[in-house]
Amino acid sequence: MKLAFVTPRYGTEVIGGAETAARMLAERLCLRPEWEVVVLTSCALDHLTWENSEPAGTTVLNGVTVRRFPTASRRTLDYFELDGKLRVAPQAASLADARQWIALNGPMCPGLVDAVAGSDADVIACYPYLFATTVDAIAVAGAPVVLHPAAHDEPALYLSAFRRSFRDIDGLVYHTRAERDLMEDVFHVGARPQIVLGLGVNEPAGGGRPGGAVLGIGDRPYLCYLGRVDEHKGCGMLADYFAEYKERHPGDLALAFVGPVSAKAPDHPDIVVTGTVSEADKWDILAGAQVMVTPSAYESFSLVVLEAWTLGVPVLVNGACAATMEHCTRSGGGLWFDSYRSFEATVDRLTGDAGLRDALGEAGRSYTARNYSWPAIIDRYTAFLADVVARGRSAPLRTVRLEVPTGGTAYVREGGGND
Amino acid sequence: MPTSSPTPSSLTPDAPVPDGGAAADTAARVRYLDEVMAEIDAEVRRRRASGDLPAGLEAELDELFLEFSPVGLQGRARLRETLSLVDGSAYVDIAVPTASNKAVGSYVKRLIRKGLGWYMNFVVAQIVKFAWSVSRMFHVVVDHIEDLEAAVETHRSPDLPADTVPVAGPGPAWWAAAAVEALRDVHDRVLVADCGDGALLDTLAAAGVDAYGVDPSDLVLEPALARGLDVRAEGIVAHLDVVAAEALGGVVLTGSLQWLRPNERERLLDLAASRLAVGGTLVLHSTTPEGWAASVTPVVRDLAPGRPLHAETWAHLLGSHGFAVAQPVRGGADHTLAHVGADASDAATVNAAIDALNDLLLGPTEYLVVATRER
Numbered sequence: 001m002k003l004a005f006v007t008p009r010y011g012t013e014v015i016g017g018a019e020t021a022a023r024m025l026a027e028r029l030c031l032r033p034e035w036e037v038v039v040l041t042s043c044a045l046d047h048l049t050w051e052n053s054e055p056a057g058t059t060v061l062n063g064v065t066v067r068r069f070p071t072a073s074r075r076t077l078d079y080f081e082l083d084g085k086l087r088v089a090p091q092a093a094s095l096a097d098a099r100q101w102i103a104l105n106g107p108m109c110p111g112l113v114d115a116v117a118g119s120d121a122d123v124i125a126c127y128p129y130l131f132a133t134t135v136d137a138i139a140v141a142g143a144p145v146v147l148h149p150a151a152h153d154e155p156a157l158y159l160s161a162f163r164r165s166f167r168d169i170d171g172l173v174y175h176t177r178a179e180r181d182l183m184e185d186v187f188h189v190g191a192r193p194q195i196v197l198g199l200g201v202n203e204p205a206g207g208g209r210p211g212g213a214v215l216g217i218g219d220r221p222y223l224c225y226l227g228r229v230d231e232h233k234g235c236g237m238l239a240d241y242f243a244e245y246k247e248r249h250p251g252d253l254a255l256a257f258v259g260p261v262s263a264k265a266p267d268h269p270d271i272v273v274t275g276t277v278s279e280a281d282k283w284d285i286l287a288g289a290q291v292m293v294t295p296s297a298y299e300s301f302s303l304v305v306l307e308a309w310t311l312g313v314p315v316l317v318n319g320a321c322a323a324t325m326e327h328c329t330r331s332g333g334g335l336w337f338d339s340y341r342s343f344e345a346t347v348d349r350l351t352g353d354a355g356l357r358d359a360l361g362e363a364g365r366s367y368t369a370r371n372y373s374w375p376a377i378i379d380r381y382t383a384f385l386a387d388v389v390a391r392g393r394s395a396p397l398r399t400v401r402l403e404v405p406t407g408g409t410a411y412v413r414e415g416g417g418n419d
Numbered sequence: 420m421p422t423s424s425p426t427p428s429s430l431t432p433d434a435p436v437p438d439g440g441a442a443a444d445t446a447a448r449v450r451y452l453d454e455v456m457a458e459i460d461a462e463v464r465r466r467r468a469s470g471d472l473p474a475g476l477e478a479e480l481d482e483l484f485l486e487f488s489p490v491g492l493q494g495r496a497r498l499r500e501t502l503s504l505v506d507g508s509a510y511v512d513i514a515v516p517t518a519s520n521k522a523v524g525s526y527v528k529r530l531i532r533k534g535l536g537w538y539m540n541f542v543v544a545q546i547v548k549f550a551w552s553v554s555r556m557f558h559v560v561v562d563h564i565e566d567l568e569a570a571v572e573t574h575r576s577p578d579l580p581a582d583t584v585p586v587a588g589p590g591p592a593w594w595a596a597a598a599v600e601a602l603r604d605v606h607d608r609v610l611v612a613d614c615g616d617g618a619l620l621d622t623l624a625a626a627g628v629d630a631y632g633v634d635p636s637d638l639v640l641e642p643a644l645a646r647g648l649d650v651r652a653e654g655i656v657a658h659l660d661v662v663a664a665e666a667l668g669g670v671v672l673t674g675s676l677q678w679l680r681p682n683e684r685e686r687l688l689d690l691a692a693s694r695l696a697v698g699g700t701l702v703l704h705s706t707t708p709e710g711w712a713a714s715v716t717p718v719v720r721d722l723a724p725g726r727p728l729h730a731e732t733w734a735h736l737l738g739s740h741g742f743a744v745a746q747p748v749r750g751g752a753d754h755t756l757a758h759v760g761a762d763a764s765d766a767a768t769v770n771a772a773i774d775a776l777n778d779l780l781l782g783p784t785e786y787l788v789v790a791t792r793e794r
Contacts (some may be wrong), residue, residue, distance in 0.1 A: 167663075177652075180651075184661035185661055188661050188662060188663040188664075188666075189661070189663065190658055190659075190660075190661035190662040190666075191607075191608050191610065191631075191662045191663065191666040191667055191694075193631070193649055194649065194651075195649070232487070234487050236483075237483045237484060237486075237487055240480070240483060241480065241483075244476075244480060248472075295487075296487075297487055297488045318488075320484075320488035328452070329449065329452070330449075331448070332451060332452040335452075335455065335456065335459070336456075338484065339463075339480070339481045339484055340472075340477060340480035340481060340483075340484070341463045341466060341467055341472070341477065341481075342459065342460075342463050344466070345459050345463045345466065346459055348462075349455070349458075349459055349462075356455065359448075359451065363448040363451075363452075366448075380647070384647075387647075387649075391629065
């Protein structure tokens with residue numbers, strides 16, 4: 001059986017959750033001898049510029065065949081103008097405007113779309129929903145198409161062009177039930193074959209150092225955040241909440257932000273910001289944390305929650321985030337906050353009650369082992385794909401391919417101009 | 420602050436399937452979590468009442484949380500908080516920032532701001548006026564919604580004790596063969612409501628029918644999930660709500676059908692009719708009111724939100740929703756009394772009485788109705 005993944009960018013350098021998920025799935029799937037996996041992607045690694053930074057052609061990355069195609073244009077400032085106009089009332093946007101938004105969002109890869117149209121794969125898996133590569137691949141594919149939406153409740157989800165495109169898919173693979181509920185609510189795809197798959201978790205690979213030593217804080221107790229340090233991930237809120245907490249509850253407790261910093265790093269004597277760390281250091285820091293905090297309200301799966309649980313570390317999540325809340329309520333492995341008051345009370349309770357931390361950590365560990373081991377994930381995924389292939393391609397409505405936008409001023413990342 | 424877990428349907432993993440012990444373990448852990456969050460909730464209320472945090476600061480910190488929260492699905496439960504965000508955004512500041520990373524840039528920006536101030540002020544004043552009007556309208560709408568919610572709450576039926584709610588039984592049923600026969604030739608997918616362990620889905624698959632199922636109970640679905648069947652932990656009405664129009668070739672209704680409130684029953688029929696393709700088949704299995712009354716406890720009988728209907732009533736309702744209905748088939752538990760022998764004294768009178776009893780109380784307690792969507 002041959003599977004072609006279609007994803008806007010691909011590579012170990014790509015940090016995005018959906019793209020990383022696609023790569024993890026592809027790498028595990030190609031270990032099954034009965035499956036042949038090819039990835040069709042762009043030459044770009046930067047989703048803000050779509051600059052062709054990788055050479056076109058075929059390479060092999062961690063056992064996966066990767067075919068790269070150049071993007072036809074960089075992202076232009078027209079995208080931001082149209083995005084500002086449509087995001088206020090995306091449902092009311094015309095089909096033409098919505099298609100234009102998708103084209104401007106990119107990446108527009110004519111060669112990739114041609115490759116999908118001529119692909120000899122038994123099934124095409126598009127990942128994630130938001131990009132032009134997905135919409136065009138659905139439009140031209142001859143083989144059954146499975147969509148991994150990786151959807152959030154965001155304005156773009158409500159654009160009519162996506163609704164029209166998704167009529168032509170043959171199966172859906174979700175990270176969580178919350179994502180399924182959202183997609184079904186917006187697109188009425190309840191009758192489509194679907195599976196709530198999630199992602200597998202890697203085995204912990206720590207270097208054996210105490211987390212406090214890695215952070216340079218000795219044996220002080222600490223909370224940790226893992227991932228991109230970004231305002232949109234709730235990091236600013238977490239830093240402010242923690243600063244207020246420390247003001248009201250002086251003591252040894254520290255907070256570590258671990259991951260690449262894309263916003264201004266929080267500045268507080270009890271907050272440590274590590275930047276990007278090695279995999280071994282990441283696991284060591286996580287293992288030593290009293291609690292792992294994920295303040296983001298916009299997670300579609302949150303692998304780091306499951307990584308914390310593989311080590312028996314309890315989590316504290318944002319009560320407005322459907323995905324992380326689902327993990328906590330299904331497993332019993334974490335608590336949540338939805339205001340400063342509840343943050344304060346929950347941190348007090350967690351840091352002051354080792355028995356509670358152990359119980360939550362163990363519940364999370366059990367849940368992760370039961371649901372998110374890689375062999376079980378791949379077994380379920382391959383069974384689902386085989387089922388979709390057996391059903392064949394539905395009679396698609398065949399939306400036409402997006403038109404490559406012309407003209408416009410190329411967007412340049414901050415610090416590189418555009419001021 | 421949400422302290423209770425979602426409905427039981429979301430408490431157990433979708434797959435892979437834990438064994439019974441793991442499921443019970445999960446349920447216990449989730450109960451523990453609920454208890455802890457209830458304690459934290461109580462502590463939050465206590466601290467809030469103590470006034471140890473200045474109200475202005477607390478509001479500012481809570482605003483920070485809302486700023487990074489989705490306003491879509493989550494917002495439904497927090498209308499007032501979302502509305503406060505609208506209020507906060509209704510003011511438009513005309514003091515445009517003038518900082519620039521080029522020395523001359525800041526000067527030029529200040530110059531433009533000063534030069535355009537009179538113009539921007541005029542335009543922005545109208546925008547702010549419009550925004551405040553919209554905001555006031557939202558306040559009126561939210562007031563009405565809250566009134567409606569309070570009114571709806573007074574019509575809510577009490578929940579049945581959890582251990583008295585029956586779940587779909589495992590294994591094939593007496594009506595499975597007839598259901599498969601009715602659905603054998605449909606072209607689109609078939610939805611089986613209250614599919615339980617998936618026995619009917621297996622039978623349909625063996626007959627070449629592409630079927631999937633929903634059931635409100637996660638635990639009941641576990642065997643079906645273990646076999647890789649496409650099943651979801653959802654109620655039938657909620658599920659049909661997210662299915663596209665005319666997307667289904669067939670629908671099988673059973674199980675919770677007997678519990679539906681009249682308004683839910685009407686909604687179910689509307690949805691089933693619109694989600695079935697024209698020519699699609701609806702298979703409905705239920706219990707007679709008499710059979711149901713005899714099989715449930717007094718508590719369930721008294722508190723159940725709805726009651727089963729007779730086959731003739733379903734035929735009437737389906738007909739009024741655009742279905743052509745075939746003659747109902749009766750089956751299931753049969754407690755009919757046999758006739759006494761012809762040589763018994765007053766045999767004719769006794770047998771007539773037995774016939775009457777059988778018809779009224781002791782005959783087959785279930786039925787199957789097959790209907791085709793005509794329009």
